[in-house]
Amino acid sequence: MNVLVTGATGFVGRQLVDAMLTETDHDVTVLVRDATAYEPPGDVTVVEGNVLEPGGFEASLEQIDVAYYLIHAMDARGDFAERDRRGARNFALAANAAGVERIIYLSGLGSDADKLSSHLASRREVESILATGDAEVTVLRAAVIIGDGSASFRMIRQLATRLPVMVTPQWIRTPCQPIAIDDVVAYCLAVLERPETAGETYEIGGPDRLTYREMLLKTAEIITGRRPLIIPVPILSPRLSAYWVGLVTDVPKELAYPLIGGVRNPVIVTDDRLAQLVDVEPTPFEVAVRRAVSTEVGTDERLEAVTRPGRDAE
Ligand SMILES: NC(=O)c1ccc[n+]([C@@H]2O[C@H](COP(=O)([O-])OP(=O)(O)OC[C@H]3O[C@@H](n4cnc5c(N)ncnc54)[C@H](OP(=O)(O)O)[C@@H]3O)[C@@H](O)[C@H]2O)c1
Known part of the structure; x- marks a missing residue:
């Protein structure tokens, strides 16, 4: 198959491209915004383009059977939802014109x-929006992905290790079902090989359901050997929480604020059809954290690059 991976410079995209090259014999094309800054990990066709600029990225879709859409626009100031809407529309139209079968x-x-x-x-x-075209869309819905380079895990890690005592918002008690990046990649590859998953929406998660409090405590214990004291208080609004996280972590605020806004929503798997269909051994949270922190090298530089100073919405 001819497969396109968009977001190939990102946290998930990088790992997916590596796995495609080592575990499959598909022909891989990647779409990147700056080809000069991208070092292909092997035999991939690199196409430069930006989904917000129609006319400039469509070549990446030529002859493509299946495209992974791993893009989000929380990387610049301004209205990320408007940019995400526009990018998805442009991509769906271009995929249609190119005759892409699946996204x-x-x-x-x-x-x-x-x-x-x-x-x-x-x-x-x-x-x-992606489903408005002729391509059949497979959606995989995940909560926090644990791995080297994940912005959401980076926030958890830095909060867990930088503060011995935390006065936190109430969302600290929200349940979440985090998933290891290895499992996400395994599910991404599994649906590619199973045509019956086309047109379906699946939920994916790890084996542990944890509150954000439990994730912080476990992460702190793994990294520092100590558990911070966490005191939830009712007075911290989502906006104040975002400022607070912005002060303690170095995740760019364009990314951190929308992510923090989401933590009041429980994110747990209620439909495990995909886990029943494919053979993915779920990685326990603690194993995923140990793997992530043992490989977390160079992430600072990459995350800083995500929101370069002065970068504005396109
Ligand atoms: N990480 C998680 O915990 C998590 C959890 C659930 C779902 N997800 C979803 O998984 C997907 C991938 O997330 P991620 O964590 O891998 O994000 P990421 O590391 O921030 O990567 C985002 C990618 O999108 C690319 N991109 C952004 N705007 C673009 C545009 N206009 N045209 C072309 N490429 C563009 C970026 O390219 P540049 O290098 O040029 O910036 C980058 O490669 C997203 O849809 C996200 O919502 C992530």
């Missing part, structure tokens, strides 16, 4: 019955 999109967990945060609502909107 695989990594989205966010969370119940439609809840009032979803702007971040999670935007993920849902992208799901439906």
Whole structure:
């Protein structure tokens, strides 16, 4: 198959391209915004382009059978949801014109019955925009992905290790079902090989359901051997929480604020059809954290590059 990976410079995209090259014999094309800054990990066709600029990225879709959409726009100031909407629309139109058969999109967990945060609502909107074309879309919905380079895990890690005492918002008690990056990649590859997953929406998660408090405590214990004291208080609004996280961690605020807005929504798997269908051994949270922190090298530089000073919305 001819497979396109968008977001190939990102946390998930990088790992997926590596796995495609080592575990499959598909022909891989990647779409990157700056080809000069991208070192291909092997035999991949590199196409430069930006999904916000119609006319400039469509060559990446020529002869493609299946495209992974691993893009989000929380990397610059301004309205990320508007940019995500526009990027998904441009991509769906271009995929249609190129005759792409399938799109695989990594989205966010969370119940439609809840009032979803702007971040999670935007993920849902992208799901439906991608589905407006002729390509059949497979959606994988995940909560926090644990791995080297994951912005959401980076926030957890830095909060867990930088503060011995934390006065936290109430969302610290929200349940979450984090998933290891290895498992995410395994599910991404598994759906590619199973045509019956085309057109389906699946939820994916690890074996542990934890509150954010439990994730912070376990992460701190693994890294420092100590558990911080966590004191939830009712007075911290989502906006104040975002400022607080912005002060303690170095995740760019364009990324941190929407992610923090999402932590009031429970993100747990309620439908495990994909886990029943494919053989992916779920990685325990603690194993995933140990792997992530043992490989977390060079991430600072990459995350800083995500939001370069002065970078504005396109
Ligand atoms: N990480 C998690 O915990 C998590 C959890 C659930 C779902 N997801 C979803 O998984 C997907 C991938 O997330 P990630 O963590 O890998 O994100 P990431 O590391 O921030 O990577 C985002 C990628 O999108 C690319 N991109 C952004 N705007 C673009 C544009 N206009 N045109 C072309 N490429 C563009 C970036 O390229 P540049 O290098 O040029 O910036 C980068 O490669 C997203 O949809 C996200 O919502 C992630």
